[in-house]
Amino acid sequence: MKKTRQDDLTLPERRTFLKAGAGFMGSMLLGGIPFRAVAQATNLAPADRCFVFVYFSGGWDQLLAFDPRDPTVFTDDRVSETRIVPGYNQLSTDARFSTMPIVPKERAGAGAPTMTFGPAIGDVRPGMANLSDHYDLMTVVRGINMSTLTHEVGYRYFLTGKMPIGSAARGSSTATEIVGQMKPAVPIPSIAQNVESYNDRYGGYANALRVSGLADLVLTLDPPSAARQLDSEIEKSLIDLNGMPITCEEQAFAARGVGTTYENSREQMQSVMANKLSDSFRFNLAANDQVRATYGLNGQSYPYNSANGRAAMVATALKKGISQCVSINLAGGLDTHFGTQLTHASNQRAGFDALNLLVTDLRGTQHPGGGNFMDHTTILVFSEFARTPTINATGGRDHHLSNSCLLMGAGIKHNLVVGRSGDIGMSPGMVDLRTGANDPNGSNIFPEHIIATVLASAKLDYSITRVDPLRFILA
The missing domain is CATH 3.40.720 (Alkaline Phosphatase, subunit A)
Structure with missing residues (x-):
């Protein structure tokens, strides 16, 4: 019986994601910065x-x-x-x-x-x-x-x-x-x-x-949360891929640098999300009262x-x-x-x-x-x-x-x-x-x-x- 390879079990969508990964990483910015720079997101220092x-x-x-x-x-x-x-x-x-x-x-x-x-x-x-x-x-x-x-x-x-x-x-x-x-x-x-x-x-x-x-x-x-519909197949693939074993195809991409960059990108994006940087821009939150007052946003519903x-x-x-x-x-x-x-x-x-x-x-x-x-x-x-x-x-x-x-x-x-x-x-x-x-x-x-x-x-x-x-x- 032919032995089934791990990457033979990989869904076509996953391969599509890997090929799209470089474009995703570029558009999301987060592939080129050392992870340690983002891991301290709770103590970010201005440029x-x-x-x-x-x-x-x-x-x-x-x-x-x-x-x-x-x-x-x-x-x-x-x-x-x-x-x-x-x-x-x-x-x-x-x-x-x-x-x-x-x-x-x-x-x-x-x-x-x-x-x-x-x-x-x-x-x-x-x-x-x-x-x-x-x-x-x-x-x-x-x-x-x-x-x-x-x-x-x-x-x-x-x-x-x-x-x-x-x-x-x-x-x-x-x-x-x-x-x-x-x-x-x-x-x-x-x-x-x-x-x-x-x-x-x-x-x-x-x-x-x-x-x-x-x-x-x-x-x-x-x-991402269950309450929010996923915006794209790439985002869905990002979540589905978490915790899955490395495959031969991923190793092949890594040999060209794409896989390594993706891995950093994934970790960095997780860190950005975990530190809730999005909350900094939610001006309706009580934590952002001073921002609303400074910019005259009080009373604006949106x-x-x-x-x-x-x-x-x-x-x-x-x-x-x-x-x-x-x-x-x-x-x-x-x-x-x-x-x-x-x-x-x-x-x-x-x-x-x-x-x-x-x-x-x-x-x-x-x-x-x-x-x-x-x-x-x-x-x-x-x-x-x-x-x-x-x-x-x-x-x-x-x-x-x-x-x-x-x-x-x-x-x-x-x-x-x-x-x-x-x-x-x-x-x-x-x-x-x-x-x-x-x-x-x-x-x-x-x-x-x-x-x-x-x-x-x-x-x-x-x-x-x-x-x-x-x-x-x-x-």
Whole structure:
């Protein structure tokens, strides 16, 4: 009688799982970190250097944010000359909005602010805090040449610092590059909430855990139970495989490194689940009362969908030592070719208000390595392009090449504005890339310069960008 081999008894589903294992491990992040780094999940230490990438989806109006104009100078009767319409008068029906550029209130010991902001940056009513209060942590970069008017291209260009081929992204996301080089000893090095992520040269340990929202993140980290239906055949196989003997087929996969990586991944995921990291993001629990109060989530029956809830997720992931990099979509509804300026400004305001809460929280929380969390965190705020400086016939603004971005926190200079857009049509300006001075014989600033600067701010290799960082920004 033929002797039956153990692997002959293995179900086809199990073999399918083994072959899918590498993809699962990469998407779940947990295959490349030493198990001991996760086994201490009850005593997690925040990363010494953290990064937050904040995306405003749809193409923002920079006149309302980081590149404002004085409406008493750029008047309606000069539009044929300047081709710029601030449109701030259309915001007068809402008392939260200024009808003039916002000059930040000077912070004690920070020096006079060097920058102004558009009306969407924050609530100007007496006693209200807004993002401009943190000018002393900021560098604003204006006049960035996006080289595209296509949403997907501009978006992926800013994520990677490389112009896509067609609409297909090239290279790794900046967060992936950071994790790939730094290899932080945290359970989930990178989280991407409703933001794309790419990895073209690192192992699965550098991949982002991609989730569509906070509820998705909680579900991903939740221990499976009989009460919760299994989400996929792979998850079912994960549970069925626990405690089963090693087979010849698994040994064959292990010889190629897949089995070993899977075994680590399984143990790490079990540890993450056993330590109930998902509870950190359940903001309805009594243990998270302070988070709800800080981010204004009290009274929200389901805070996960709000911008404030997403900002709270970022702070939780960094402060509790769960992640090093978080990429987040903090505002949407900005592709406003139609409608009023108030609609666009309100959509931007929701994102900037949530960002203000996040920065206030991080700079008010002590970091174990000394100073506060903003001393250890670099934030990049961006959109795929900007809106035209003129208003179209339907009351909205169209796509525009010249863009701006905001850098905050560790590794960069503060209270600084660099770059410019033109006073005619807000075209991308020329600067001396060595000094940052406006120079008609200089060069444009492109997204790759921003990405190189972010990497250089942490003393990481930026050679993949094929440009030098903006050294006049670096601290």
